[in-house]
Amino acid sequence: MSIDYAAIAPEIALTITAIVVLLADLFLKGDGKRLVNPIATVGTIVTIVLTAALWGETRSTFGGMFVVDAYAVVFKMMFLLTLGAILAVGYRYFAEGRFFQGEYYFLLLVSFLGMIVMPSARDLVVLFVAIETVSIPAFVMAGLRKRDLYSSEAAIKFFLIGVLSVAISLFGMSMIYGFTGTTSLTGIADVLRSTSNPEPLLLGSLLLVIVGFGFKVSAVPFHFWAPDTYAGSPLPVTAMLAVASKAAGFAGLLAVTFIAFEPYASIWAPALGVLAVLTMTIGNLTALQQRDIVRLLAYSSIGQAGYMLVPFGIAQAGNATLNTQAIESVLFYLIAYAIMNVGAFGVVIAVYRKGGDRSLNDYAGLGYRSPIMAIAMTGFLLSLGGAVPMVGFWAKWFVFVASVQAATTFGYALAIFVVLNAVIAMFYYLRVAWIMWMREPREGAPALTPGFILASAVTVLMLVSLVLGLLPGIVTQYSSAIEIAAR
Amino acid sequence: MISNDAGWAIALAVFLPALGAIVLSLMPSHKDTEARWTAVLFSGAALLVATGILAGFDFGASDQLQFETNVAWIDAISARYHTGIDGISMPLFYLTFLLTFLCAIYTTKHLPDPGKPKAFLALMLLLETGMAGTFIAFDLVLFFIFWELVLVPMYFMIGMWGGPRREYASVKFFLYTLFGSVFMLVAFLAVYFQSGGQTWDIMELSAMGIGSRTFQIWAFLGIFLGFAIKVPMWPFHTWLPDAHTEAPTVGSVLLAGILLKMGTYGFIRIGLPILPEGAEAFAPILGVLGVIGIIYGSLCCLAQTHVKRLIAFSSVGHMGFVMLGIAALNERGIQAALYGNIAHGVVTGLLFFLAGSLHERYHTLEIDEIGGGMLVKIPKYGVLFTYTAVASLGLPGLAGFWGEFTAMWAAIFPAENLEANYGGLYLALVIGAGIGTLLTAGYFLWLLQRVNLGRPAPQWADKRLDDVMAIEWVSWLPLAFIILLMGVYPRIIFGVQDAAVARLVTFLN
Numbered sequence: 001m002s003i004d005y006a007a008i009a010p011e012i013a014l015t016i017t018a019i020v021v022l023l024a025d026l027f028l029k030g031d032g033k034r035l036v037n038p039i040a041t042v043g044t045i046v047t048i049v050l051t052a053a054l055w056g057e058t059r060s061t062f063g064g065m066f067v068v069d070a071y072a073v074v075f076k077m078m079f080l081l082t083l084g085a086i087l088a089v090g091y092r093y094f095a096e097g098r099f100f101q102g103e104y105y106f107l108l109l110v111s112f113l114g115m116i117v118m119p120s121a122r123d124l125v126v127l128f129v130a131i132e133t134v135s136i137p138a139f140v141m142a143g144l145r146k147r148d149l150y151s152s153e154a155a156i157k158f159f160l161i162g163v164l165s166v167a168i169s170l171f172g173m174s175m176i177y178g179f180t181g182t183t184s185l186t187g188i189a190d191v192l193r194s195t196s197n198p199e200p201l202l203l204g205s206l207l208l209v210i211v212g213f214g215f216k217v218s219a220v221p222f223h224f225w226a227p228d229t230y231a232g233s234p235l236p237v238t239a240m241l242a243v244a245s246k247a248a249g250f251a252g253l254l255a256v257t258f259i260a261f262e263p264y265a266s267i268w269a270p271a272l273g274v275l276a277v278l279t280m281t282i283g284n285l286t287a288l289q290q291r292d293i294v295r296l297l298a299y300s301s302i303g304q305a306g307y308m309l310v311p312f313g314i315a316q317a318g319n320a321t322l323n324t325q326a327i328e329s330v331l332f333y334l335i336a337y338a339i340m341n342v343g344a345f346g347v348v349i350a351v352y353r354k355g356g357d358r359s360l361n362d363y364a365g366l367g368y369r370s371p372i373m374a375i376a377m378t379g380f381l382l383s384l385g386g387a388v389p390m391v392g393f394w395a396k397w398f399v400f401v402a403s404v405q406a407a408t409t410f411g412y413a414l415a416i417f418v419v420l421n422a423v424i425a426m427f428y429y430l431r432v433a434w435i436m437w438m439r440e441p442r443e444g445a446p447a448l449t450p451g452f453i454l455a456s457a458v459t460v461l462m463l464v465s466l467v468l469g470l471l472p473g474i475v476t477q478y479s480s481a482i483e484i485a486a487r
Numbered sequence: 488m489i490s491n492d493a494g495w496a497i498a499l500a501v502f503l504p505a506l507g508a509i510v511l512s513l514m515p516s517h518k519d520t521e522a523r524w525t526a527v528l529f530s531g532a533a534l535l536v537a538t539g540i541l542a543g544f545d546f547g548a549s550d551q552l553q554f555e556t557n558v559a560w561i562d563a564i565s566a567r568y569h570t571g572i573d574g575i576s577m578p579l580f581y582l583t584f585l586l587t588f589l590c591a592i593y594t595t596k597h598l599p600d601p602g603k604p605k606a607f608l609a610l611m612l613l614l615e616t617g618m619a620g621t622f623i624a625f626d627l628v629l630f631f632i633f634w635e636l637v638l639v640p641m642y643f644m645i646g647m648w649g650g651p652r653r654e655y656a657s658v659k660f661f662l663y664t665l666f667g668s669v670f671m672l673v674a675f676l677a678v679y680f681q682s683g684g685q686t687w688d689i690m691e692l693s694a695m696g697i698g699s700r701t702f703q704i705w706a707f708l709g710i711f712l713g714f715a716i717k718v719p720m721w722p723f724h725t726w727l728p729d730a731h732t733e734a735p736t737v738g739s740v741l742l743a744g745i746l747l748k749m750g751t752y753g754f755i756r757i758g759l760p761i762l763p764e765g766a767e768a769f770a771p772i773l774g775v776l777g778v779i780g781i782i783y784g785s786l787c788c789l790a791q792t793h794v795k796r797l798i799a800f801s802s803v804g805h806m807g808f809v810m811l812g813i814a815a816l817n818e819r820g821i822q823a824a825l826y827g828n829i830a831h832g833v834v835t836g837l838l839f840f841l842a843g844s845l846h847e848r849y850h851t852l853e854i855d856e857i858g859g860g861m862l863v864k865i866p867k868y869g870v871l872f873t874y875t876a877v878a879s880l881g882l883p884g885l886a887g888f889w890g891e892f893t894a895m896w897a898a899i900f901p902a903e904n905l906e907a908n909y910g911g912l913y914l915a916l917v918i919g920a921g922i923g924t925l926l927t928a929g930y931f932l933w934l935l936q937r938v939n940l941g942r943p944a945p946q947w948a949d950k951r952l953d954d955v956m957a958i959e960w961v962s963w964l965p966l967a968f969i970i971l972l973m974g975v976y977p978r979i980i981f982g983v984q985d986a987a988v989a990r991l992v993t994f995l996n
Binding site: 393427 | 512516560561562563564606631632635636638639642643646647653654657658661662665666669670673676677680
């Protein structure tokens with residue numbers, strides 16, 4: 001069996017980058033360690049080019065366990081561009097903190113290596129390896145601020161819950177293998193389709209796998225680790241966890257639900273739909289009461305995960321058109337979410353830099369202290385809330401349309417919850433904007449000096465979310481090319 | 488003069504202010520005066536382009552879309568960038584540019600705390616793009632984008648430059664309107680899917696006749712919530728007095744002058760032609776709520792002690808007349824509604840300008856604290872205030888009269904089906920509206936009596952108060968002139984709309 005090296009070229013490139021970064025850190029001294037960031041960035045760009053070259057092709061290797069198609073390429077591009085953005089917003093944070101730069105970048109790259117494998121995985125084993133590759137470096141990264149108790153707490157909580165969730169998933173996977181005799185996702189689907197009278201235990205194992213991913217995407221009631229972990233981790237790591245790690249969870253969840261368990265959509269779809277409603281409602285209602293910007297964004301990201309779960313709720317077995325549309329809307333939402341949330345964390349990092357400010361009150365008068373950062377943050381917040389003309393509006397639009405298009409009572413109910421939550425969420429996003437612009441800054445609050453790289457990264461993200469808000473077709477022309485559920 | 492197939496002209500007029508907003512935000516913040524004149528420049532240039540469009544407009548063919556652009560925009564959902572202008576859009580479109588330009592001029596002199604003309608004017612120009620875009624969008628998605636675009640700038644205008652309760656007022660404005668527009672969006676989607684999921688084009692959908700009567704009623708309900716909150720109709724009006732009272736002068740002027748009209752325009756442009764059966768089912772409700780608004784608004788005005796709040800409630804009443812015109816569902820009624828839109832925009836816009844300047848002078852808008860004698864103390868201002876208030880109460884010969892009179896006239900003989908089923912109700916509505924005109928006259932005259940007549944209160948007697956300043960003359964006289972022109976020659980608006988409204992009414996049958 002020959003290996004299709006072109007198909008795994010991005011993974012190889014990212015692996016080499018990670019190793020080079022680790023070695024470079026060994027040999028560089030003092031301020032020289034800052035060089036690892038540019039090295040990682042160059043490697044990321046090379047990987048992006050290699051991934052883009054795969055667009056339009058369908059390749060399959062390792063006996064069909066690893067597939068590169070439009071769906072995988074769109075996902076990989078999203079992860080890699082997010083990686084680029086996180087490298088940019090986190091540069092100064094680590095360069096000035098002078099702690100574990102080499103380790104951080106190495107772990108970050110390895111974690112993203114797992115992510116870009118995820119959308120290509122068409123086998124439970126590969127999926128499991130990918131999810132572990134994403135998670136294990138993340139456990140360490142969460143605890144990088146070693147002397148900070150909160151950081152250690154974050155790491156421990158994340159580790160225990162992460163291991164638990166993976167164990168649950170793995171348990172489910174092993175039982176599914178026992179029932180179906182295969183680990184291939186399409187193979188499982190074929191067996192399930194021919195099983196007319198499923199055993200309750202089989203259905204239970206499906207739900208175990210889904211619950212495992214539920215922890216990963218921080219769906220209520222599996223979300224309780226997220227706020228503490230986000231709040232305690234170093235901020236660039238929080239951005240990575242809130243965006244990329246969550247997106248990886250969604251990539252895995254999409255693969256198991258829409259490919260492997262597709263024939264039993266009538267069982268998992270309502271369950272995930274209910275989870276979606278709980279997730280967005282509880283996430284948003286809790287976010288209303290937060291006083292700390294990181295915790296606010298943490299709960300907001302739980303709420304956002306709820307919107308992204310909505311399209312799962314309308315899936316129907318055998319309805320390829322509808323399912324494809326559901327996947328597209330999740331994908332679009334993930335892309336939009338990555339842009340606006342990394343951007344928002346970029347601003348949080350900039351504000352945090354002078355004196356560790358992260359309470360909402362520290363944002364008072366940000367409009368006077370740094371108009372660019374305040375404008376950008378306002379844009380990101382409005383986008384997260386779903387206001388026009390930002391990309392977040394279209395994200396909600398596609399989710400909403402998908403659930404209406406299902407033309408079922410449950411679909412309409414989900415649509416109504418999306419609408420109600422959008423209005424609730426707007427309230428706390430607006431409040432932050434209000435504090436930034438309409439409160440006087442604290443006495444002696446310093447002007448922000450985010451530095452050139454962070455400032456330009458945030459500006460670019462802001463412009464991207466605006467341009468995509470005006471011309472969402474730029475993304476949909478790619479995301480509508482996917483055919484994962486076409487059968 | 489621009490030839491009327493030049494679609495780019497509309498895009499230029501609509502997006503020039505947005506460009507101005509970008510230019511302003513890039514200017515250094517200490518350039519105070521320069522920022523103010525940049526805004527005048529951009530809104531002036533946009534007004535110039537709009538004037539060119541007006542000059543190139545073929546008034547003989549006002550039922551046709553002119554200056555049309557129709558290009559692909561978002562293929563995935565088959566939304567198109569379709570803009571154009573016809574007789575229904577033209578007056579509102581032009582009023583948008585005129586009012587914003589006057590506001591920019593006014594701001595060269597007056598700007599409430601905390602100053603910051605750069606941010607204020609950038610928001611105002613962004614608002615202009617949203618408002619103008621709403622009136623020329625002929626694709627439901629595009630319409631919705633422009634419609635929503637006005638929310639954020641207005642939110643910040645009220646929230647940053649507003650009065651003491653600005654936080655409450657701005658959030659209430661934002662969430663209330665957002666809530667309504669979400670339902671509107673749901674209705675748009677329902678229409679889109681019901682029509683086969685091919686087009687969002689307002690013109691095509693109007694010609695289509697979509698769905699069953701039941702579907703149309705449900706879809707109209709969604710559209711109704713969105714537009715009724717914006718108008719605002721009783722009982723959805725409660726955000727308006729708060730927003731108006733707290734908003735800075737320019738915010739109030741644009742809110743009353745243009746933003747409210749987006750609601751009635753939406754009813755006429757989208758609700759009526761696309762969902763005629765739904766509109767027919769809802770017409771009596773619109774009429775009843777409109778007349779309740781007229782009477783309720785007037786009664787509230789009688790109880791107000793704050794000039795701006797009084798004008799805000801008078802808006803509720805005036806918009807009630809507009810809704811009564813729409814509820815008649817006949818050509819005359821829609822003409823009246825559109826005319827009332829413009830008249831109210833000009834008159835109430837000017838009233839809010841005047842109220843703003845009143846605050847500049849007296850630093851209060853409580854009627855008791857001002858305490859009378861304005862005609863003695865600041866005679867020119869007093870005369871102008873009287874003139875506008877009298878126009879607002881509907882004196883024949885000034886702008887306010889024709890909209891209200893025609894609306895009542897139209898409602899006596901509403902559309903055929905309505906007359907057959909609800910003839911008595913409509914007659915009662917007209918009587919109610921008639922009582923409303925009396926109350927309106929009553930509270931405006933009482934207001935004039937309290938602030939204009941008599942002797943100046945002792946605390947003001949020896950204070951030096953400026954009469955109307957040069958910059959105020961410049962920004963107010965055009966409006967005062969239009970009020971008179973519309974009063975003595977109403978055809979200037981009716982004539983433009985004639986053919987377009989006639990065509991629209993054909994969709995209703």
